[in-house]
Amino acid sequence: MTTTLSAATFKLADQAALSPAQQQLEQRLLSFIHTHKDQPETGLFVIHGDAGTGKSAVLAAAFSQLQALSRSQNANPLQGTNNYLVVNHNEMLKIYKRLAGDAPELRKKDFQKPTPLINRLNKTDQLADVVFIDEAHLLLTQPDRYNKFNAHNQLQELIKRSRVVVLVFDTRQVLKLKSYWQASDLQPFLDRYPHELFNLDEQFRVTGNADVVNWIDQFTQGHLLPKPTDDQFDFQIFADGQPMYDLIRQRDQQVQLSRMIATADFPYVVNHGTWYVTAGSLKLPWDKVNLTDDPWALRPETLDEVGSIYTIQGFDLNYAGVVLGPSVGYDAATDRIVIHLDRYEDQEAFKNRDDLGALSPLKTQIVFNSINVLMKRGRYGLYLYAVDPALRQRLLAL
Incomplete structure (x- = not known):
């Protein structure tokens, strides 16, 4: 590759x-x-x-x-x-x-x-x-x-x-x-x-073949397909977050711009101490408020942090290690991805409105949108870890 x-x-x-x-x-x-x-x-x-x-x-x-x-x-x-x-x-x-x-x-x-x-x-x-x-x-x-x-x-x-x-x-x-x-x-x-x-409609960031892009698209609509293979795109699913992070560090040393990113499922309050993302045996701090002129992914110290949709949306990474947090679950009866809205920690995203009708489907779509944003960051590789045990086992079985 x-x-x-x-x-x-x-x-x-x-x-x-x-x-x-x-x-x-x-x-x-x-x-x-x-x-x-x-x-x-x-x-x-x-x-x-x-x-x-x-x-x-x-x-x-x-x-x-x-x-x-x-x-x-x-x-x-x-x-x-x-x-x-x-x-x-x-x-x-x-x-x-x-x-x-x-x-x-x-x-x-x-x-x-x-x-x-x-x-x-x-x-x-x-x-x-x-x-x-x-x-x-x-x-x-x-x-x-x-x-x-x-x-x-x-x-x-x-x-x-x-x-x-x-x-x-x-x-x-x-x-x-x-x-x-x-x-x-x-x-x-x-x-x-x-x-x-x-x-x-031509995908320029994700260099994976059509099967890889379709797998991501289907996942962000709740569907699970067999894991695609592509010799030119490194797609791996992990049983623990630590080896995923170790590989991201290795990729960053090789080609730079490789980072850990996660769904907004872990508590975080701006300017109130350090808050952490946990992925199995891995524990890393969330990205911190960036007061510099350099974007998050270009700062070397952020290799030791986990980025959010707000720091990574719109950017290219070479390799992305994505942590799917507790809100992203699995229903074995339907073999579908399910979203647990009560476990999504981004309260700013869900500030209620009275002009949009039923909010639950819209909130679910927002979480799926965030997953789509995260999964389409890596040009050359996507690494996944799911916090939810049932989803993790189903992904590993793919």
Whole structure:
């Protein structure tokens, strides 16, 4: 098996490295911006795609082109435009700002979290020309006083303050009720504004064959298939967490960017001491609040921690050791994965809402979404350990 070192933890490829589908998307996107930037109605360009299909790569490449044209000394239709790339994810924002330091056409101020940008545009009564939104499924769909967002939907507010909005949207990566999006929730915006849709369906992160990707997809819908084999992708199931961690350390020494990550099934309170993830004989601390400018997976000391969906979503790892916590169980009668909502420790994810109907199925979907995010982190290998004894035995029997 051959692997390559990664310079960053999500793939921001140059033009030569983009696939034909990605290059087609980039050109259609820039053409859409040209067509709609001077129209009376805001134009929406929506990019769909599962975890690992290269959405951020295209977004970053197109945004770099846009900013190069905006800041060009040569006259062109996009010269002098006021553009931003927005992401509601602290760790991804750090990666974008880090890359801005290496690209002459980019500035760190080009990259923003949504609430500060919305509040600033409102205060100054300004319109942005183009706003790119990565991980738009993380935008808030209700007020959040803690984050100083007082309106009801961040996407609506960004559309009101922009001439063109380009958004990446994947309902399978929604992780909290306060930002809960269903596929149908986008429809009112598509009915209201001129738009174009593009779907990326080629898996770029997980190098495993179609059987490997299908196994993960089926697992995150509750189904168990026979364990797939692929000489180019290292997929292993462990009876204990310690040997899994030992192998992750070995992989990190060989190719870097190999980390332990887990479902949010272990207690954790921000700024209240050290909290631990246990996986059989293994006990490691949860990731700590990261106040540095370096993303979690790029810091060497995090090899001795366990990452969460909030530190790893959107990033590439070379190898991922995934701990499935107590909320992820197994029902022998139906031979299906079951979710025990009372054992899921991410209370922030389940803050109740009264506008979504029955919450139990939505909460179950959020947990499955988090598993999908975790299992699709590793480019070259996925290692699994299940805390639930029944699930662990069933996985080992595969």
